[in-house]
Amino acid sequence: MAAILTQIEKKPLNFTLPVVAAAGAFAGLFVGTAQGSGLLGIVIGAALLAGLAFVAMQVLAPELEKPVRYGLIAAFAVLGLLLGGAPGLVLGGLFGWFFGWFIYWIGEGRYRAHLVPYLTAGQVLWHYAFRVICGAIFVFLITPIIVVMPLSFNAQDFFTFTPEMLRFDPAGYSLKHYRDFLTNTEWTNAVWNSLRIAPVATFLSVTLGTLAAIGLSQSHVPGRRVIMAILISPMIVPLIISATGMYFFYSKIGIVGTYWGVVLAHAVLGIPFVIITVTATLVGFDKSLTRAAANMGANPITTFFRVQMPLILPGVISGALFAFITSFDEVVVVLFIGSAELQTLPWQMFTGLREQISPTILAAATILVGISILLLTLVEMLRRRSERLRGMSPG
Numbered sequence: 001m002a003a004i005l006t007q008i009e010k011k012p013l014n015f016t017l018p019v020v021a022a023a024g025a026f027a028g029l030f031v032g033t034a035q036g037s038g039l040l041g042i043v044i045g046a047a048l049l050a051g052l053a054f055v056a057m058q059v060l061a062p063e064l065e066k067p068v069r070y071g072l073i074a075a076f077a078v079l080g081l082l083l084g085g086a087p088g089l090v091l092g093g094l095f096g097w098f099f100g101w102f103i104y105w106i107g108e109g110r111y112r113a114h115l116v117p118y119l120t121a122g123q124v125l126w127h128y129a130f131r132v133i134c135g136a137i138f139v140f141l142i143t144p145i146i147v148v149m150p151l152s153f154n155a156q157d158f159f160t161f162t163p164e165m166l167r168f169d170p171a172g173y174s175l176k177h178y179r180d181f182l183t184n185t186e187w188t189n190a191v192w193n194s195l196r197i198a199p200v201a202t203f204l205s206v207t208l209g210t211l212a213a214i215g216l217s218q219s220h221v222p223g224r225r226v227i228m229a230i231l232i233s234p235m236i237v238p239l240i241i242s243a244t245g246m247y248f249f250y251s252k253i254g255i256v257g258t259y260w261g262v263v264l265a266h267a268v269l270g271i272p273f274v275i276i277t278v279t280a281t282l283v284g285f286d287k288s289l290t291r292a293a294a295n296m297g298a299n300p301i302t303t304f305f306r307v308q309m310p311l312i313l314p315g316v317i318s319g320a321l322f323a324f325i326t327s328f329d330e331v332v333v334v335l336f337i338g339s340a341e342l343q344t345l346p347w348q349m350f351t352g353l354r355e356q357i358s359p360t361i362l363a364a365a366t367i368l369v370g371i372s373i374l375l376l377t378l379v380e381m382l383r384r385r386s387e388r389l390r391g392m393s394p395g
Helices: 016-035 038-059 062-107 121-151 176-183 185-216 224-231 239-253 259-282 288-295 300-329 332-337 345-356 360-389
Strands: none
Touching (some): 121 360, 176 185, 185 300, 185 345, 239 259, 259 300, 259 332, 300 345, 300 360
């Protein structure tokens, strides 16, 4: 017992216990609500975590930190198994891992390790409160997307988790919705239409948006702020208003329900993204390079493709990716401008949700989320490359 009980100076707990208890109450709110009593969960969570923090900081030796943390993982996992079965086992283990780390992180004062020493208590509190708020917003935004992914593997034609799925029973999971997505002619035709429309709309958006951004970057252009506001207005105006306006205008020139009508509509929606990303890239562009190229005898076209384009290419590609995502995911405008033969994938998803209640929508949504994540990852890589080229970040 002498090795277990500490003989060192006790740490003050006037800060540790309230913070850990508050974290326990927050977690207890969710667990208690799932069990039928949120208030009871708050009380038990706060008391349990405060007691664990007291024992860890005042009774047990610091050398036992690792065994204590492993013990909390095991204990919380067993508790989760008793309360919620296999999913509870996983969540309980995660709770145990987090609170085992959190107790020592707060109690040992490690939260100040990477902060400058002269910060006041209020500044330290705001430093971490800001991150907690951002994390909560991120969870709030990302949770609906995460929930869709496991539901797409549901073996039943339901939009909810079945008891088999909650038990992690393999019989509750299936790829049948993905098979339907890849073999059903309605879905494959919708994918093909999206793939026909999005690249062409992206090409038009990139061409027109890049030229507009370069032109508006010139200081001698009159009224460039007004022109910029007009060009990016499709990004600000509600889509239903843009779609209505496009419908009345395109119907006058006879392209409603045609392939080029949908392409032009999607190009209009993508141009603002290209203008913004290319304009941001042009902020750090050294205009003396184009003047030097002109002095060497290069004409404007050669200067653009040989000097300017390689330097702004990351911004152009980023805008192209945003324009492609906008075209591939857009549903409101295509409902006004499209036709039965030009049903895109988002239109088919909307129809399946409104008329057929087809769970294949979940598989399609999961695939689109995966594609969007890959494209946005590529955008971030290009943004960092652009900053390195412009000397805004270390290589």
